Structures are given as C-alpha cells and as structure tokens.
Amino acid sequence: MSLDIFWFLPTSGDTRYLGKSDFGRAPTNAYMRQIAVTAEELGYDGLLIPTGSSCLDPWVTAASLASVTQRIKLLVALRTSLGGPTASARQAATLDQALNGRLLLNVVPGGDATELAADGVFLGHDERYEAADEFLTIWRDLLRGETVNFEGKHLRVQGAQNFHAPVQTPHPPLYFGGSSPAAHELAAKHVDAYLTWGEPPEAVAQKFADIRARAARHGRTLRLGVRLHVIVRETNDEAWAAAERLISKLDDDDIRRAQENYARMDSVGQRRMAELHGGSRDKLEISPNLWAGVGLVRGGAGTALVGDPQTVAARLKEYVDAGADSFVLSGYPHLEEAIRFAELVFPLLPGKKPVTLRDQALTGGAFDVRAR
Numbered sequence: 429m430s431l432d433i434f435w436f437l438p439t440s441g442d443t444r445y446l447g448k449s450d451f452g453r454a455p456t457n458a459y460m461r462q463i464a465v466t467a468e469e470l471g472y473d474g475l476l477i478p479t480g481s482s483c484l485d486p487w488v489t490a491a492s493l494a495s496v497t498q499r500i501k502l503l504v505a506l507r508t509s510l511g512g513p514t515a516s517a518r519q520a521a522t523l524d525q526a527l528n529g530r531l532l533l534n535v536v537p538g539g540d541a542t543e544l545a546a547d548g549v550f551l552g553h554d555e556r557y558e559a560a561d562e563f564l565t566i567w568r569d570l571l572r573g574e575t576v577n578f579e580g581k582h583l584r585v586q587g588a589q590n591f592h593a594p595v596q597t598p599h600p601p602l603y604f605g606g607s608s609p610a611a612h613e614l615a616a617k618h619v620d621a622y623l624t625w626g627e628p629p630e631a632v633a634q635k636f637a638d639i640r641a642r643a644a645r646h647g648r649t650l651r652l653g654v655r656l657h658v659i660v661r662e663t664n665d666e667a668w669a670a671a672e673r674l675i676s677k678l679d680d681d682d683i684r685r686a687q688e689n690y691a692r693m694d695s696v697g698q699r700r701m702a703e704l705h706g707g708s709r710d711k712l713e714i715s716p717n718l719w720a721g722v723g724l725v726r727g728g729a730g731t732a733l734v735g736d737p738q739t740v741a742a743r744l745k746e747y748v749d750a751g752a753d754s755f756v757l758s759g760y761p762h763l764e765e766a767i768r769f770a771e772l773v774f775p776l777l778p779g780k781k782p783v784t785l786r787d788q789a790l791t792g793g794a795f796d797v798r799a800r
Contacts, residue, residue, distance in 0.1 A: 430779025434474035435467045435766050436758030439484040444761055446725050447678040455484055457492055463763050464493045468500040470770040470783050476756045479505030479536055481543050494526045503532040508560040509549045513567040514588045521594040529595035535604040539695030553694040557610035564618040571599035607697035616642030626656035626731040628715035633750035653754030654747045657722050657732035660740045660772050667734045675721045683707055686725040701730040717743050741776035
C-alpha cells in the first residue's frame with residue numbers, strides 16, 4: 429500500500445520556538461510558494477492550507493500556488509459557516525479547473541465561537557453541524573449538475589445551479605476532522621476522508637471504528653487519516669532535545685493564557701487535545717514517542733511524533749494498523765522540517781521514493797566520485 433503524506437502550509441507565520449523569541453518568519457506569499465514548491469519536489473502528496481482569523485485566506489493562497497506547482501494536491505478549507513453553498517460550489521469548480529484536478533476541500537464548520545462571532549456567526553456547536561449538513565447537501569447536489577431546490581432550518585435555495593463543472597467528478601474530495609458525535613455523523617454522511625488529530629493509537633482506533641460504523645449505516649465507506657506534528661532527527665536523543673528546544677522559550681503565563689483561551693472553545697477535539705497534557709509540562713510523552721508539548725500553546729493539532737527515522741516510521745505504522753492511509757504532517761520551521769522528514773523517513777514508508785543520494789560519496793564539489 430502507498431500512504432498519502434501531506435505537509436502543512438504555515439499561513440499564520442513560522443518559527444523555531446513556540447512562544448516569544450527572537451526568531452520568526454512572516455507568512456508572506458513568497459515563503460508559502462517556497463514551501464509548496466519544495467514539498468512538491470520532495471514528493472509530498474498534498475498541502476494542507478489552514479483557516480482562521482490569523483491565517484492568510486486559504487482560497488487566495490491556493491490560487492497563488494496554481495502556477496508554481498504541477499502535481500501536489502492542495503487541501504483548502506471549506507468554511508460551511510461562512511458564505512453560501514452556491515457561491516462556494518462555483519469557487520470550488522473554478523479552483524479545481526485552475527489546478528487541473530488537484531483540489532481537495534477540508535470541511536470546517538468552526539470550533540471557536542469567539543472567532544465566529546467576529547465574523548458575524550452566532551450558531552451553537554450542534555447548530556453549526558446542522559447548518560453544515562444542509563450546506564453540504566446543497567453543495568454536493570450542485571456539483572453533480574443538479575438544479576437544487578432546498579428548504580431547511582438554516583439554508584434555503586430555489587433553482588440553484590452550478591454552470592461550470594470541476595475537473596474531478598462528482599466534486600473535489602471532501603476531507604473533515606471532528607470529535608463530537610455530531611461531527612462523526614456529518615463525516616459519515618458527507619465526506620470522503622476523515623482526519624483525526626494525533627491522539628494515542630488506541631484512541632484513534634476507537635474513533636475510526638465509530639466513523640466506519642456510522643458510515644456503513646449510510647451505505648458509505650471513508651478514507652481515514654491522522655493530523656500530526658513530527659520532530660525527527662538522526663537519533664532519538666537529538667529528536668527529544670529538539671522537542672525541548674521548541675518549548676524552551678515558553679513561560680507559565682504563556683501556557684496559562686493559551687489554555688484559558690482554548691477552554692472557552694466549544695470544540696470537543698480541542699478539549700481532547702487539552703486533556704492529553706492538562707496544561708502541564710510534566711509527562712508530555714502521553715504515549716510512546718507521542719509528545720503533547722505543541723498543544724501547550726497551539727490550538728488544533730497539538731501532538732508530535734518524536735524520534736529517529738525508524739522509530740517515527742514504526743509509530744506511523746501503528747496508526748496505519750488502526751486504519752489510517754493518510755497523514756497530514758507539520759514541523760517547525762516548516763521549510764526545513766519538510767526536507768528533514770522526507771530525507772530521513774520517506775525511504776522507510778511504502779510508496780515513497782528516497783529523496784537523497786543514499787550510499788554515494790558526495791562532497792558537493794565538481795569532482796565527486798559517485799557509486800555506479
């Protein structure tokens with residue numbers, strides 16, 4: 429089997445250290461293009477382009493990458509709480525055409541009520557999933573070429589049509605992540621691939637089992653994947669030292685403020701991430717080589733696989749054994765870590781080609797003697 433390995437585009441900025449430090453990279457479009465081109469050349473299958481008030485707009489960012497990439501897929505946020513399904517269907521079809529069939533869509537109903545209120549959205553948790561269900565019902569029918577008349581609790585359209593078809597039929601694949609019962613039901617009914625944040629493998633296996641069972645009741649099957657950070661080095665000791673360096677600039681106030689902010693959210697997935705570490709630096713290795721330090725101050729995906737290449741590949745296989753065939757990975761800084769992960773771990777993963785000149789004498793000079 430071949431795994432899909434995606435990388436992450438840091439559209440809110442990049443860093444070597446979490447918290448305040450004298451290092452940081454602004455999320456310029458030039459830097460996003462640099463990461464995208466590098467990831468494509470290394471052989472990553474896709475790029476996750478995130479969403480949020482602190483991020484560059486994901487649709488504009490994706491459009492800016494169309495002319496500088498040829499193969500890599502772009503996983504772009506589809507915000508069901510913002511905008512309407514008819515306009516979003518036109519956007520998706522247009523961008524899929526520009527990308528020649530490389531568009532993937534990440535369904536995001538939204539998990540931060542404060543951020544949503546700033547955007548004029550005042551729906552509760554379960555209401556957002558009700559609205560997302562209606563949105564996707566309309567959206568999918570439109571991209572199948574149907575004329576849609578729909579009247580629901582949250583949305584209503586009359587005679588809606590999409591006149592320009594996407595390259596992919598019936599529509600660009602839908603990805604989604606969520607941990608509540610409402611989220612699992614939405615995934616089972618509508619999406620093509622379900623992603624979970626990086627919880628311990630046994631917890632992920634339980635979530636996957638629930639998703640499969642719910643999907644089966646709708647006569648459907650889904651692909652399954654995991655969203656993780658990675659900190660891989662040539663030795664385990666180097667990797668754990670890098671993990672400690674990543675949070676070395678944090679103080680207790682940084683952690684407290686971040687955790688108070690996340691506690692106000694009504695996201696079940698965010699709550700599960702916070703419960704892995706409880707806001708404490710103690711016992712951050714919550715499962716073998718699964719480290720929760722990122723989640724001390726970062727919302728969303730808060731865990732990282734830490735270790736040497738063989739160890740990280742073995743831990744990824746535990747998720748594969750639970751049913752995962754896709755991984756969306758990230759690491760700090762994202763440009764350098766994308767290169768490091770590909771060089772060290774790709775040779776150990778099924779379907780991934782080595783990106784280095786392994787076992788060849790190489791000094792970088794004009795008279796290198798290479799093995800033949």
